[in-house]
Amino acid sequence: MAPRDLHKLLACMSLLILESFLKASAMTTPLTDFMLSKSITNHGDLAMYSRVFNKLKDKSCLNIIAIAIDALGPFPTTELQAWFNETWYQGDNVHPNPDGHALLADLVFHYLRTAYEHTRLFQWYDLPQDYILRQPLFVNQDILDLYLDKKPATITLTNMNYVKVRALGPCRGWRAYADVPEKSGFIAMDVGSSCVLALRPEEINELGLGKAHVLMYKSYENMGIFKMTITEGQVKVINGTCEGADDPNARVLGSMTVDSLWAEKASLAEVAIMQFELPPASDTSACLLVHLAVVEANPARLSNKVKLLGISFF
Numbered sequence: 025m026a027p028r029d030l031h032k033l034l035a036c037m038s039l040l041i042l043e044s045f046l047k048a049s050a051m052t053t054p055l056t057d058f059m060l061s062k063s064i065t066n067h068g069d070l071a072m073y074s075r076v077f078n079k080l081k082d083k084s085c086l087n088i089i090a091i092a093i094d095a096l097g098p099f100p101t102t103e104l105q106a107w108f109n110e111t112w113y114q115g116d117n118v119h120p121n122p123d124g125h126a127l128l129a130d131l132v133f134h135y136l137r138t139a140y141e142h143t144r145l146f147q148w149y150d151l152p153q154d155y156i157l158r159q160p161l162f163v164n165q166d167i168l169d170l171y172l173d174k175k176p177a178t179i180t181l182t183n184m185n186y187v188k189v190r191a192l193g194p195c196r197g198w199r200a201y202a203d204v205p206e207k208s209g210f211i212a213m214d215v216g217s218s219c220v221l222a223l224r225p226e227e228i229n230e231l232g233l234g235k236a237h238v239l240m241y242k243s244y245e246n247m248g249i250f251k252m253t254i255t256e257g258q259v260k261v262i263n264g265t266c267e268g269a270d271d272p273n274a275r276v277l278g279s280m281t282v283d284s285l286w287a288e289k290a291s292l293a294e295v296a297i298m299q300f301e302l303p304p305a306s307d308t309s310a311c312l313l314v315h316l317a318v319v320e321a322n323p324a325r326l327s328n329k330v331k332l333l334g335i336s337f338f
Contacts, residue, residue: 248328
C-alpha cells in the first residue's frame with residue numbers, strides 16, 4: 025500500500041469513529057445535523073471544513089478532496105504557488121502528498137472536536153431563533169390529489185434542452201442552470217427578462233380544470249417579482265408551430281403575479297397556483313402561449329432574481 029493510501033485509510037477510520045462519537049453525544053441536545061452544521065459554519069474559520077465533513081458523512085472518505093488545505097492560502101506569486109504545490113500536493117494541485125493528508129486529517133479532527141464542543145455547550149443555552157426547528161412541511165392534500173388523479177401537461181424548466189422544445193424564439197434574460205450545486209432551475213436576474221413557451225393542442229385536450237401550478241423558489245434576499253400570463257394561440261397547418269406570441273390582441277386566458285421574496289429565513293420551493301380559462305373544446309387548433317416575465321417591484325429593488333423549476337397544467 026502506498027504511503028498516501030495508508031494515510032487516507034487511517035484518516036478515514038479515525039474520522040468514522042469520531043463521527044459516531046459526535047452523533048452519540050449530539051443525542052443529548054435538540055440539534056439536528058443541519059442545525060449543528062449551521063452553528064459551526066457561522067464561525068468563519070470553520071466554514072472551509074464543511075464540504076470535507078459532508079464527504080465524511082457520505083462515507084466517501086477515500087475520495088476526499090483536500091479543500092481545507094487550500095484555506096492555507098492565498099499564495100499570490102508563482103513562486104509561492106510552486107512551493108505550496110510541492111509541499112502539500114503531489115505536483116498536480118489535486119492529490120495531497122503524505123504530509124498533505126496528515127494536515128488534512130488534523131484539520132478535520134479540529135473541525136470534529138469543535139463541533140462536539142459546540143454540541144456539548146448548546147444544551148446549557150437557549151437556542152437562538154435561527155436554530156429553532158421548523159414544523160414539518162406537508163404537501164397540500166388538494167395538490168396531491170390532482171397529481172394522483174389527473175394527468176397534467178408538464179413543462180420542465182431545469183434543463184435548457186427541455187426549454188428549447190417549448191420556447192417560441194430566444195428567451196431574453198432567462199437561462200437554465202444550477203446557481204447552487206445540484207439545484208438547477210430556470211433563472212432570470214433582471215427586470216424585463218421574458219420568455220414565451222407553448223402548450224400543444226393535443227396537450228390541451230387532456231386538461232379539464234384550467235389550473236396551472238408553478239413550482240418556484242422563494243427566498244429572503246435578492247428575489248424579484250414573477251409574472252405569468254397565458255394567452256390563446258393558433259397552430260399553423262404549414263409548420264405546426266403555435267403562433268400569436270406577439271399579437272397584442274391575443275385573448276388573455278389568465279394571469280398572476282407572485283413575489284419571490286418572503287420573510288422566512290429559508291430558501292424553499294413553493295407552488296403558486298393560477299386559474300385560467302381553457303379554449304373551447306371545439307377549437308382543435310388552439311394552443312396555449314405561456315408568457316414568463318420578471319416585472320418591476322414597487323419600490324424598485326437592486327436584485328430581482330426569479331427561479332422556476334417547472335409548470336404543470338390541469
